[in-house]
Amino acid sequence: MQQSDELNVALRERLDVLEALWKEQDASGIVKELYTNDTEITGAGTPELYSGSAALAELVAGMLGDTRSASIRIDRLRALVPTVAYTWVTWSVQPKDGETFNMKSLFVWKLESQGWRIAADMYSEGVIPG
Template identity: 30%
Template sequence: MNNMLKKSIAALLSVLALCASHIQASEIEAIENVIKQSEAAVNSAAPDKWAEIMYSDKVIVVGEGAPASIRGLDALMSTIKGVTSSVKRCSINVNDARVTDQISWAFATWMCQPTEGEPFSVRALYVLEKEQSGWKVTAEMYTMGEM
């Protein structure tokens, strides 16, 4: 292979790597935006908006102290309504995120001030799928405490 062809291939690979890095960064930003919009919905006591922004209809949620997994958005709605009615304010920080073509994951920490009682933190792992309307959580696992 001649030197000019090698340089051309190397330049092309560099451009492709830069494009892939930019695409991944914009997808991570999109996921972070979903989580921040969900935070705003929680703080506005808007359970339907939170559900619409964040969760897929086929979501599965399991967490600390839960007797069984919650399957489907309809089944999750009572928990979502319970959270939005029992907190004064929550902040959600994305601790880390990874993106693939169709499935991604994010680790996040919720810090909440309930309407009564002591503040609490929740660690969550979200698995997100790219749907027509954007990134949606299809699986969530949580436990109490900070990252």
């Protein structure tokens, strides 16, 4: 298996954890399992740059509130150095009421002692083009 294949598998495993915790509506678990201590997140319609466990837990809890589940597809992956990579991803989000909708994110990943974690996330509506 090539290095990029190994990285894809490792990051896919992390996203599988995110999907499972999303389904469980576990905001604190998502923050603990997916983010670094200094992750920064913002996106379209979000005036703030969220950082720190408490702020991230509040943001994620708000996102979870109106949804049942989310699935995430890795559209593009690039390793920058052995311990840093980024992915463009497309989310398919199932709300509690209404139609499934898509979001897209740029995740910057960092390899830490506990494994790969998201160091930054910029999100918006839509899908990553093919």
